[in-house]
Amino acid sequence: xxxxxxxxxxxxxxxxxxxxxxxxxxxxxxxxxxxxxxxxxxxxxxxxxxxxxxxxxxxxxxxxxxxxxxxxxxxxxxxxxxxxxxxxxxxxxxxxxxxxxxxxxxxxxxxxxxxxxxxxxxxxxxxxxxxxxxxxxxxxxxxxxxxxxxxxxxxxxxxxxxxxxxxxxxxxxxxxxxxxxxxxxxxxxxxxxxxxxxxxxxxxxxxxxxxxxxxxxxxxxxxxxxxxxxxxxxxxxxxxxxxxxxxxxxxxxxxxxxxxxxxxxxxxxxxxxxxxxxxxxxxxxxxxxxxxxxxxxxxxxxxxxxxxxxxxxxxxxxxxxxxx
Amino acid sequence: xxxxxxxxxxxxxxxxxxxxxxxxxxxxxxxxxxxxxxxxxxxxxxxxxxxxxxxxxxxxxxxxxxxxxxxxxxxxxxxxxxxxxxxxxxxxxxxxxxxxxxxxxxxxxxxxxxxxxxxxxxxxxxxxxxxxxxxxxxxxxxxxxxxxxxxxxxxxxxxxxxxxxxxxxxxxxxxxxxxxxxxxxxxxxxxxxxxxxxxxxxxxxxxxxxxxxxxxxxxxxxxxxxxxxxxxxxxxxxxxxxxxxxxxxxxxxxxxxxxxxxxxxxxxxxxxxxxxxxxxxxxxxxxxxxxxxxxxxxxxxxxxxxxxxxxxxxxxxxxxxxxxxxxxxxxxxxxxxxxxxxxxxxxxxxxxxxxxxxxxxxxxxxxxxxxxxxxxxxxxxxxxxxxxxxxxxxxxxxxxxxxxxxxxxxxxxxxxxxxxxxxxxxxxxxxx
Numbered sequence: 096x097x098x099x100x101x102x103x104x105x106x107x108x109x110x111x112x113x114x115x116x117x118x119x120x121x122x123x124x125x126x127x128x129x130x131x132x133x134x135x136x137x138x139x140x141x142x143x144x145x146x147x148x149x150x151x152x153x154x155x156x157x158x159x160x161x162x163x164x165x166x167x168x169x170x171x172x173x174x175x176x177x178x179x180x181x182x183x184x185x186x187x188x189x190x191x192x193x194x195x196x197x198x199x200x201x202x203x204x205x206x207x208x209x210x211x212x213x214x215x216x217x218x219x220x221x222x223x224x225x226x227x228x229x230x231x232x233x234x235x236x237x238x239x240x241x242x243x244x245x246x247x248x249x250x251x252x253x254x255x256x257x258x259x260x261x262x263x264x265x266x267x268x269x270x271x272x273x274x275x276x277x278x279x280x281x282x283x284x285x286x287x288x289x290x291x292x293x294x295x296x297x298x299x300x301x302x303x304x305x306x307x308x309x310x311x312x313x314x315x316x317x318x319x320x321x322x323x324x325x326x327x328x329x330x331x332x333x334x335x336x337x338x339x340x341x342x343x344x345x346x347x348x349x350x351x352x353x354x355x356x357x358x359x360x361x362x363x364x365x366x367x368x369x370x371x372x373x374x375x376x377x378x379x380x381x382x383x384x385x386x387x388x389x390x391x392x393x394x395x396x397x398x399x400x401x402x403x404x405x406x407x408x409x410x411x412x413x414x415x416x417x418x419x
Numbered sequence: 420x421x422x423x424x425x426x427x428x429x430x431x432x433x434x435x436x437x438x439x440x441x442x443x444x445x446x447x448x449x450x451x452x453x454x455x456x457x458x459x460x461x462x463x464x465x466x467x468x469x470x471x472x473x474x475x476x477x478x479x480x481x482x483x484x485x486x487x488x489x490x491x492x493x494x495x496x497x498x499x500x501x502x503x504x505x506x507x508x509x510x511x512x513x514x515x516x517x518x519x520x521x522x523x524x525x526x527x528x529x530x531x532x533x534x535x536x537x538x539x540x541x542x543x544x545x546x547x548x549x550x551x552x553x554x555x556x557x558x559x560x561x562x563x564x565x566x567x568x569x570x571x572x573x574x575x576x577x578x579x580x581x582x583x584x585x586x587x588x589x590x591x592x593x594x595x596x597x598x599x600x601x602x603x604x605x606x607x608x609x610x611x612x613x614x615x616x617x618x619x620x621x622x623x624x625x626x627x628x629x630x631x632x633x634x635x636x637x638x639x640x641x642x643x644x645x646x647x648x649x650x651x652x653x654x655x656x657x658x659x660x661x662x663x664x665x666x667x668x669x670x671x672x673x674x675x676x677x678x679x680x681x682x683x684x685x686x687x688x689x690x691x692x693x694x695x696x697x698x699x700x701x702x703x704x705x706x707x708x709x710x711x712x713x714x715x716x717x718x719x720x721x722x723x724x725x726x727x728x729x730x731x732x733x734x735x736x737x738x739x740x741x742x743x744x745x746x747x748x749x750x751x752x753x754x755x756x757x758x759x760x761x762x763x764x765x766x767x768x769x770x771x772x773x774x775x776x777x778x779x780x781x782x783x784x785x786x787x788x789x790x791x792x793x794x795x796x797x798x799x800x801x802x803x804x805x806x807x808x809x810x811x812x813x814x815x816x817x818x819x820x821x822x823x824x825x826x827x828x829x830x831x832x833x834x835x836x837x838x839x840x841x842x843x844x845x846x847x848x849x850x851x
Binding site (some may be wrong): 115155190193212214215216217219220234235236237238269272275285298299300301304 | 471620621622625627628629630633697698732742743744745746747752
C-alpha cells in the first residue's frame, strides 16, 4: 500500500489526447491508479461510486467493439451516467458537422466526451469548441492512448519495472495509432522500442519516433531476437488496395508471428495484440492461443485503465481509487 | 492616414523610392500625369508649380503585382468576390492581380473572361488580368479556345489546382499557347503519388499520423513539364514551387535555355511543416508547407534568380469550409493583404532579404513573367504605386481583414510594415 501513498496526487490535465503530451510521472500515475481499480472488476458487485453524478458521452465515429465496450464498462463500474453514439462515417462531408454534434451533446451538460474518430487530430479540433473534457479513444492514424496504457499495464504487471526492457512492435506502423501511442509511452518509460514491418508500412523517419528515437528492423527474426515482448498490429486487409504487401501468404511468411519465429526470441518474451486478430495472417493460431500470449489479460486491463483515466480526468485523487 | 484629393497632374516628393533595378531605396520624386508616370527624379525635392504630395518618411514602390490569386467569382461568392478580393489586394499594396480559372463556371469560355473583367470594372479597386483554363472544365482532356480567350482578354493559361496528368494534352497546350504567346502556368502535382496526402511527408507527418505528400510529388511533375517546355519551346511558368528538388530542376532548365519561370508563395518562404503540430487547418495548403531546409532553399533560389517572383496563391475558404477535421478541410490560405508585411517582418527585418529585392520580386519580376505592363516606375508606365510605412507595427485581425474569408494563420499576428494606400492610374485610395 506504500505505493498508493506515493501517488496521492491529482492528474492536472483536462483532456487525454495522447501519450506524446504526458510526462513519465503522469503515465505512472495512470498505471498505478488502474492497478488499484483492477480489483473492482473482480468483486461480486463490480461498482464504486467514484463518478456518481458525472455524465460521459461516448462518440464512436468508427466501428469498434472492444474499445467501446471497455469504456462503457469502465463508466458503469465507476457509477457514471453514460450515453453512447455510434456512427460510421467515411471521410466525406455529409450530415451534421463534428463541431455541431459535439456542441449539441455538450448542451445536454456532459462532463466528459470519449471519442473515436477517423481523422487524425479530431480530438484537438474538438477541444477548440468544447468545455467538456475530451478523452481520445483513437484518432485516425495519430494516437490511441488508452490502448497503449493498457498494453503498458500488462507489461508492468509482468515485469514490475519498465527500465531496460525491450519491446518490438510488428506490422503496419505507418497507419497505426496503436503503434504511435505505444512508442511515445514506452520510450518515455525507458523501454527500448524496435519497429518491424515491410518498408511500405514503415513511415518516413520512423527511427525518429518517440522520445529519443527507436530502432527500425526489417528482418523479423532479428527484430524479435532480444525482445521482452512483441506487440503485433492488426493487418488491415482492406488496405490491400494500396498495394502495401503483395499477398497474405507472403505477409504471413515474412512478418507473421509463428512458433517458429518465436524460437528466435527469449523464453520470457510475451506476445501482445490489440485485436481484433487476423488469425493466420499476422499471428498464427498456435501463438494466439499459446503460453506467451497475454491478449486476454490486455482486454481485462483495458477496463481498469479506462476507469483510471476517466477517474483522474474527472479530478479524482489516486488514493481515492479504493473507494467502496 | 494620408489625405489627398485626386488631381490629374502632380508630384510626389519626400519619399524613399524602391525602384526595380536599384539596390537600395533612395529619396526621389515622381511626376504623375493623367494616370501615367511622367518622370522620376532621384532628389529629395523638386521646384514646381504643380500640386505636391509630400510623403516624408514613407516608402514608395511600384504597385505590387500578384499573378496567382483566387477571387472565387463567379461561383463561390461566399468565399470571396472580385470586389472583396481586390479590396484586400490594394490593402496589401497590390495594384495588379491575375486571377485563376477554377471558378464556377470555369474560365474556359470567352464570356466568363468578359464577365470577370466587367465585374472588376464595377469594383474599381485595381487592375485585373484573367488567367483562362487550359482544358475544358479543368478536366485535363480537351484544350480550350486559346485564341478566343486571348481575344476576350485572357493573359495566361492555367488549370491551377489540377495537374494536367496526360502528357500529350500538356504538349498540345504548350504548342498551341506558344503560337499565341500565352504562358502556361502549371500546378505541378503528380497526384498518383500524393494520393490521399494531407501534409508534407517527413518526420512531422509520421508524428501527426497524417498521410504524407512527398516532395517528389511536385518534382516529378515539374520535370515532365520542363521537358515538354524544352520539346515545344513554349513558355512554361511553374506555380507555387516549394521544394529543393524543384529549384534544382528549374536551375538546370534555365542553364539549358528552356523558357521556364517559377514563383514561390510568401508562406512557402516563411512557414514549415513543424508548424502543423496543432492541426491548424489554416496551415493546410497545396503544395503543403515543406521542411525548414526547403524553406531556406526557396529563399536562396529567389536571391539567385532561379525562382523568378513571389505570388500569393491567395485562396479564400470561409469558416464553414475550414471548421472541420483536418483531413476534410480544403487546402489554401489567403495572403493578398499580408504578403508584403509578412515578408518584410520575416525576411527584411531579419536581414535575409533586402527591401529593394523584395519589392522587385513583387513588382517587376511577376509582371515580366506574365508579360504585362506593370511593376515599374519607368517613364510612360501606368501610375500604379504603393505607399508604405515600413516601420508601422500593426496586428492583422478580423476587423481589418478585407477578404470575406479569414483563413489565414496570421490572424492575430503583429506585423511590421503597413501599406497606407495605393495609386492606381494616378488615383489615390487610402487603405488604412
